Amino acid sequence: FPAENIRNFSIIAHIDHGKSTLADRLLELTNTISASGSNKQVLDKLKVERERGITVKAQTVSMFYNHKGKDYLLNLIDTPGHVDFSYEVSRSLAACQGTLLLVDAAQGIQAQTVANFYLAFGQGLEIIPVLNKIDLPGAEPERVLRQIESAFELDTASILKISAKASINIDQVLPSVIEKIPPPVGSRDKPFRGLLFDSWYDKYVGVVCMLGIKDGMLRKGDKVVSAYSDTKYDITEVGIMHPEQLPTGYLHAGQVGYIVCGMKSASEAHIGDTFHHLGQTVEVLPGFQPAQSMVFAGIFPVDTNDFRKLDDNIKKLTLNDASVSVHKETSHALGQGWRLGFLGTLHMDVFRQRLENEYDANIIVTQPTVPYKITYKDDSFKLVRNPADFPDLEERSFKVAKLQEPMVIATLIFPDEYMGKLIELCGTRRGEQLEYVYVDETRVMMKYRMPLAEVVTDFYDELKSRSSGYASFDYEDGGYEDSDLVKMNVLLNSKPVDALSVILHRTQVDLVGRDWVKRLKGVIQRQLFDISIQTALGSKIIARETISALRKNVTAKCYGGDASRKMKLLQKQKEGKKRMKMIGNVELPQKAFYDFMDKS
Numbered sequence: 021f022p023a024e025n026i027r028n029f030s031i032i033a034h035i036d037h038g039k040s041t042l043a044d045r046l047l048e049l050t051n052t053i054s055a056s057g058s059n060k061q062v063l064d065k066l067k068v069e070r071e072r073g074i075t076v077k078a079q080t081v082s083m084f085y086n087h088k089g090k091d092y093l094l095n096l097i098d099t100p101g102h103v104d105f106s107y108e109v110s111r112s113l114a115a116c117q118g119t120l121l122l123v124d125a126a127q128g129i130q131a132q133t134v135a136n137f138y139l140a141f142g143q144g145l146e147i148i149p150v151l152n153k154i155d156l157p158g159a160e161p162e163r164v165l166r167q168i169e170s171a172f173e174l175d176t177a178s179i180l181k182i183s184a185k186a187s188i189n190i191d192q193v194l195p196s197v198i199e200k201i202p203p204p205v206g207s208r209d210k211p212f213r214g215l216l217f218d219s220w221y222d223k224y225v226g227v228v229c230m231l232g233i234k235d236g237m238l239r240k241g242d243k244v245v246s247a248y249s250d251t252k253y254d255i256t257e258v259g260i261m262h263p264e265q266l267p268t269g270y271l272h273a274g275q276v277g278y279i280v281c282g283m284k285s286a287s288e289a290h291i292g293d294t295f296h297h298l299g300q301t302v303e304v305l306p307g308f309q310p311a312q313s314m315v316f317a318g319i320f321p322v323d324t325n326d327f328r329k330l331d332d333n334i335k336k337l338t339l340n341d342a343s344v345s346v347h348k349e350t351s352h353a354l355g356q357g358w359r360l361g362f363l364g365t366l367h368m369d370v371f372r373q374r375l376e377n378e379y380d381a382n383i384i385v386t387q388p389t390v391p392y393k394i395t396y397k398d399d400s401f402k403l404v405r406n407p408a409d410f411p412d413l414e415e416r417s418f419k420v421a422k423l424q425e426p427m428v429i430a431t432l433i434f435p436d437e438y439m440g441k442l443i444e445l446c447g448t449r450r451g452e453q454l455e456y457v458y459v460d461e462t463r464v465m466m467k468y469r470m471p472l473a474e475v476v477t478d479f480y481d482e483l484k485s486r487s488s489g490y491a492s493f494d495y496e497d498g499g500y501e502d503s504d505l506v507k508m509n510v511l512l513n514s515k516p517v518d519a520l521s522v523i524l525h526r527t528q529v530d531l532v533g534r535d536w537v538k539r540l541k542g543v544i545q546r547q548l549f550d551i552s553i554q555t556a557l558g559s560k561i562i563a564r565e566t567i568s569a570l571r572k573n574v575t576a577k578c579y580g581g582d583a584s585r586k587m588k589l590l591q592k593q594k595e596g597k598k599r600m601k602m603i604g605n606v607e608l609p610q611k612a613f614y615d616f617m618d619k620s
């Protein structure tokens with residue numbers, strides 16, 4: 021295929037606006053998959069993705085299409101839709117020349133539509149707006165057109181209006197891609213350069229990498245080098261995804277395809293890396309930055325005998341997801357475990373769910389923390405990812421010169437009737453308003469600068485509940501900022517539980533301290549002795565609750581009568597214990613560590 025007959029494009033959209041459904045329709049239209057009319061969602065490979073209906077791992081598919089008598093090779097590069105993966109989104113976009121900006125005609129533009137638009141716009145891509153779901157009775161295409169014009173200044177005169185589900189106007193999509201998106205540039209005669217923009221672990225062939233070929237040719241048998249790690253690899257297979265791996269023997273400038281090169285783990289595949297031939301020097305492709313974990317949590321086996329098994333399973337899962345960072349950790353309260361770093365909270369939840377689904381793991385996850393920067397008076401520097409490592413009050417006042425926390429720029433879009441409630445929410449989360457504008461007569465877009473720590477816990481749930489589900493939200497990196505941070509400890513029967521410590525802004529300690537003892541009281545069951553729950557800042561107690569002793573005898577209610585009922589109750593009690601962890605002589609459920617945060 022000459023470059024002018026190739027198009028590399030992606031679909032960007034807010035979650036649920038129909039990206040996967042449209043991709044399915046395009047694959048059917050080009051006979052890349054057989055048409056059945058059902059929602060197969062070939063692009064969403066993982067079970068969790070199907071369950072949650074979100075795209076986590078990008079998948080790319082090559083299609084063949086005849087337009088006005090010419091054959092075209094169209095590469096649809098899938099991008100993850102969620103904010104946690106914005107670095108991966110920008111890398112996938114770097115492999116395209118254009119993108120379809122898909123907007124739900126009933127919902128209108130949402131926070132991720134805006135965030136994705138700016139990522140694509142910043143990369144200089146041709147952006148084709150498309151209205152989807154025009155079959156819905158609630159669709160308001162004219163209104164959404166005005167939003168697109170006012171927010172993005174895009175020309176909507178000949179905008180595509182489609183329904184991916186009801187297959188309306190799907191045949192107009194690819195002609196528009198071919199006519200509006202420019203073909204890839206790059207020369208086949210130059211030395212080979214490839215951009216690595218995705219990778220995954222395949223149980224038969226090992227690590228598979230997706231490359232966008234910027235210049236030159238890559239053939240099976242070639243020797244290549246990673247510009248990032250300087251590691252050498254032998255290319256054992258090259259090909260295109262159609263929709264599964266289809267070996268082609270070579271790839272040339274302008275194409276997008278996969279390579280297999282004997283990598284042992286996905287951690288060797290750095291998204292954004294440049295590959296070149298051994299012995300050649302080339303200019304490295306721009307924009308590479310290693311994925312940064314921004315949310316950290318401790319993971320511990322409920323039963324210490326499961327440690328090895330869990331260790332194996334975490335290794336297997338991280339083989340497929342190089343963006344999870346893993347370090348062993350020991351907690352006084354929970355024993356041996358790991359501190360895992362994730363790109364964001366959704367990423368963390370998906371990982372935990374996969375661990376539980378695919379490996380049947382019984383685990384305790386601690387409250388997520390963000391990385392804090394500490395500069396000491398002797399100029400040394402530390403990044404703290406675990407509250408247990410955060411200096412206590414005394415060390416803080418003697419040794420610490422500066423404490424900093426990561427910030428984000430948050431975008432919220434919602435109907436204006438929720439304005440009061442959302443301004444209040446952002447205010448209590450230490451947010452500072454940067455901007456607010458109307459995107460149409462009744463929809464508002466607000467921008468806030470706020471601490472990442474405030475958005476990683478239950479912000480999203482609160483946002484949804486205060487806006488009856490109508491507010492959408494996204495954020496981008498906002499750098500680090502000085503902050504008056506302290507560590508709050510939790511004491512059970514006067515003993516601190518390290519796994520429950522949390523880093524807070526000083527102004528929040530009283531409120532959170534009082535709240536936590538109440539919530540903990542709500543999730544810890546009464547036992548045969550009194551349990552005192554305290555929160556403390558250094559030696560100063562902030563709040564205290566007591567759970568009074570109870571003589572626990574669940575079978576007493578049965579009046580000795582029905583034996584099978586008694587067995588059932590005992591069984592139920594046993595199951596209830598599965599997720600309990602003994603801290604000293606107090607039993608703590610998983611909810612005490614993390615889940616209770618979102619049960620407000």
Ligand code: GTP
Pocket residue numbers: 033034035036037038039040041042059073074075101152153154155156182183184185186
């Ligand atoms: P993520 O993978 O989470 O980013 O979502 P997505 O954008 O890929 O959305 P998906 O294709 O999974 O569609 C979300 C929901 O909208 C599904 O229930 C689809 O069946 C439905 N849907 C998609 N397109 C249309 C459409 O044109 N009309 C109607 N009525 N529903 C649609």
